[in-house]
Amino acid sequence: xxxxxxxxxxxxxxxxxxxxxxxxxxxxxxxxxxxxxxxxxxxxxxxxxxxxxxxxxxxxxxxxxxxxxxxxxxxxxxxxxxxxxxxxxxxxxxxxxxxxxxxxxxxxxxxxxxxxxxxxxxxxxxxxxxxxxxxxxxxxxxxxxxxxxxxxxxxxxxxxxxxxxxxxxxxxxxx
Amino acid sequence: xxxxxxxxxxxxxxxxxxxxxxxxxxxxxxxxxxxxxxxxxxxxxxxxxxxxxxxxxxxxxxxxxxxxxxxxxxxxxxxxxxxxxxxxxxxxxxxxxxxxxxxxxxxxxxxxxxxxxxxxxxxxxxxxxxxxxxxxxxxxxxxxxxxxxxxxxxxxxxxxxxxxxxxxxxxxxxx
DNA sequence: CTTGTAAGTGGACACGTGTCCGGTTAGTCT
DNA sequence: AGACTAACCGGACACGTGTCCACTTACAAG
Numbered sequence: 001x002x003x004x005x006x007x008x009x010x011x012x013x014x015x016x017x018x019x020x021x022x023x024x025x026x027x028x029x030x031x032x033x034x035x036x037x038x039x040x041x042x043x044x045x046x047x048x049x050x051x052x053x054x055x056x057x058x059x060x061x062x063x064x065x066x067x068x069x070x071x072x073x074x075x076x077x078x079x080x081x082x083x084x085x086x087x088x089x090x091x092x093x094x095x096x097x098x099x100x101x102x103x104x105x106x107x108x109x110x111x112x113x114x115x116x117x118x119x120x121x122x123x124x125x126x127x128x129x130x131x132x133x134x135x136x137x138x139x140x141x142x143x144x145x146x147x148x149x150x151x152x153x154x155x156x157x158x159x160x161x162x163x164x165x166x167x168x169x170x171x172x173x174x175x
Numbered sequence: 176x177x178x179x180x181x182x183x184x185x186x187x188x189x190x191x192x193x194x195x196x197x198x199x200x201x202x203x204x205x206x207x208x209x210x211x212x213x214x215x216x217x218x219x220x221x222x223x224x225x226x227x228x229x230x231x232x233x234x235x236x237x238x239x240x241x242x243x244x245x246x247x248x249x250x251x252x253x254x255x256x257x258x259x260x261x262x263x264x265x266x267x268x269x270x271x272x273x274x275x276x277x278x279x280x281x282x283x284x285x286x287x288x289x290x291x292x293x294x295x296x297x298x299x300x301x302x303x304x305x306x307x308x309x310x311x312x313x314x315x316x317x318x319x320x321x322x323x324x325x326x327x328x329x330x331x332x333x334x335x336x337x338x339x340x341x342x343x344x345x346x347x348x349x350x
Numbered sequence: 351c352t353t354g355t356a357a358g359t360g361g362a363c364a365c366g367t368g369t370c371c372g373g374t375t376a377g378t379c380t
Numbered sequence: 381a382g383a384c385t386a387a388c389c390g391g392a393c394a395c396g397t398g399t400c401c402a403c404t405t406a407c408a409a410g
Contacts, residue, residue: 003376006388028366039390044368140342147339150329151322164319167312171346178406181358203396214360219398352410359404365397374389380382 010046012036018057021096027054058096062118065092069122078129079136083169085126086149090161093152120146130172140172185221187211193232196271202229233271237293240267244297253304254311258344260301261324265336268327295321305347315347 016036020027029050033043047053055062068088072081123142130136148168152161191211195202204225208218222228230237243263247256298317305311323343327336 001377003388005376009389029368030366033390037390040368040392041370041390042388043390045388048368050367137342137345139338144339144342147326147329148323148342151325154322154325163314164322167315167319167323167346168343169346170312170348170350171342171344173345173350175345175348175350176407178358180406184359204398205396208360215362215398216360216400217358218360220358223398225397354409355405355407357404357406359402361401361403363398363400365399367395367397368393369395370393371391372389374387375385376387377385379384 009036009038009042013038013043013046013053014056017053021057029053061092061096065089066118066122069126073126073129077135078126078133079173082126082130082136082172083165085122086165086169087162089149090152090165094161135174136172137174145172184211184213184217188213188218188221188228189231192228196232204228236267236271240264241293241297244301248301248304252310253301253308254348257301257305257311257347258340260297261340261344262337264324265327265340269336310349311347312349320347 013032013036017027017032020032020035027050029043030040032053033040036043043053047056065088069081069085072084075081076084120142123145127136127140127142127145131138148171151164188207188211192202192207195207195210202225204218205215207228208215211218218228222231240263244256244260247259250256251259295317298320302311302315302317302320306313323346326339
């Protein structure tokens with residue numbers, strides 16, 4: 001059972017981080033610690049990396065992203081749903097630059113286990129639907145897609161994101 | 176006309192950096208400066224970023240990579256040549272982890288001008304050949320390819336590189 | 351040979367990151 | 381209530397990065 005102050009500290013860290021991101025879109029770890037009134041030790045114990053902190057801050061957004069997939073699958077064929085979902089990811093990534101960092105597999109975090117968090121599972125679902133439909137290559141894993149999506153984290157790729165997604169998605173399709 | 180000592184300093188910096196990479200595969204900038212017997216100021220003036228230094232160290236390798244493209248185009252059809260060339264890139268990237276950093280477009284360096292250095296030009300040549308042949312999509316730019324190749328810089332992508340290249344190349348092809 | 355000066359030098363500095371550890375405190379047990 | 385202990389706290393620290401600027405020196409002109 002975690003201590004009460006530890007819980008509130010963690011919550012305050014996330015809250016402060018969200019505020020910082022809204023105002024400056026920068027996220028210096030030591031600034032977060034100072035603003036939250038905790039030491040760096042506490043900050044790093046709760047969130048070992050900046051990505052972990054971002055993941056918590058954007059968890060609601062990630063959840064929404066995850067939730068949109070089944071909805072898309074219900075309304076469209078698998079290929080279209082997949083394509084639309086990728087567009088959703090790109091849109092989120094452009095608005096909130098941190099989202100993509102949040103869904104990236106941490107070092108040694110994703111390679112060992114097969115699942116790369118909720119996002120990985122959703123991609124797997126979309127891939128499975130596409131495979132069943134015959135529109136998506138059978139040799140594509142969620143890990144592959146995640147890796148290919150890595151370009152979204154590059155700053156240079158703000159605008160042509162949809163175009164690049166087009167190329168990537170074209171590559172995932174059967175021919 | 177640059178000063179004589181400046182020239183030798185620059186050469187020694189590159190030499191030292193190469194040695195460091197061969198022994199530790201790490202490249203701390205201040206370590207390079209100290210080992211080369213120059214101040215950090217000198218180092219950063221000659222090479223504004225670590226990438227610039229890596230680019231110089233691996234220039235010979237990059238040149239070889241660039242030279243292999245026309246050769247491949249002479250021996251195979253454009254699509255095959257392009258595919259083989261991508262494999263070459265992946266092989267280089269796996270052996271010398273720094274090569275990929277060397278060919279990446281620096282911030283604001285590649286977006287403005289159309290050319291992203293020699294690598295960008297080679298890719299453009301391969302793309303043009305593929306377009307003429309009708310096997311490569313017309314809406315693909317060298318910049319796109321460079322961005323998509325960005326996954327090579329991720330550590331996690333050491334082994335499945337060829338598979339991912341397969342997916343990417345599949346995306347570049349016409350259908 | 352002396353002097354001028356523009357280029358070059360190199361180290362101090364400010365900043366961000368992540369680790370480590372002595373002190374503190376919440377929750378529990380008697 | 382009082383004491384114990386394990387978890388927690390938070391700041392000092394060591395390290396790497398990149399910038400800045402006072403000093404030095406190569407080269408040229410008189």
